[in-house]
Amino acid sequence: MRATFPHVALSTLPVVDLLDLVGSGECRYDPELHNAPDVFEAEPVMERLARVDVAKELCEACPVWDACLEYALRTEPTSGIWAGYSHRELAELRRSVRSTALDQAA
Ligand code: SF4
Numbered sequence: 001m002r003a004t005f006p007h008v009a010l011s012t013l014p015v016v017d018l019l020d021l022v023g024s025g026e027c028r029y030d031p032e033l034h035n036a037p038d039v040f041e042a043e044p045v046m047e048r049l050a051r052v053d054v055a056k057e058l059c060e061a062c063p064v065w066d067a068c069l070e071y072a073l074r075t076e077p078t079s080g081i082w083a084g085y086s087h088r089e090l091a092e093l094r095r096s097v098r099s100t101a102l103d104q105a106a
Contacts, residue, residue, distance in 0.1 A: 015074055021067035026058045033058065034081040052081060059084035073097065 027034045034055045036043050056092075059065060065083050072082035072090050079087055 011070065013070075015071065018067050018071040018074070021064045022071050025064045025068055026062040027055070033081060052086070055081040056084045 033051060036048070044103060057069070059081065062068065062083075069083035069085070072085065073094055076094070077087050077090065087094060
C-alpha cells in the first residue's frame with residue numbers, strides 16, 4: 001500500500017475507459033498474482049500472504065495506479081488486489097471517502 005493517502009476524486013470518465021487504463025497495469029503480465037490461482041483450489045495461507053505482498057509491491061510502481069484505484073472504488077470488486085488494496089481494504093477506503101464527503105457537505 002502506498003505510504004501517502006491517495007487523492008481520491010472520482011472522475012466523470014466512464015468505467016469502461018478506466019478499465020482500458022487499468023489494462024495497461026503492471027499486473028497484465030501475471031494476472032494470477034493479483035488473484036488466487038484457482039478459485040476451486042485452496043491456496044495455503046503462507047503462499048497467499050506472500051503472493052498478496054508481492055502483488056501490493058507491484059502496484060506501488062504501477063503507472064496506472066490512480067486509474068486502478070478509481071476503477072476499484074467505482075466497481076467494488078469482491079476479490080483480488082486492486083491498486084495495492086484487498087477488496088476488504090477497498091470497502092473500508094470507500095466508507096472513509098464517503099464519510100469525508102458527507103462531512104464536507106454538511
Ligand atoms: S495498480 Fe496494481 S492492480 Fe492496478 S493495474 Fe496496476 S498492478 Fe494492476
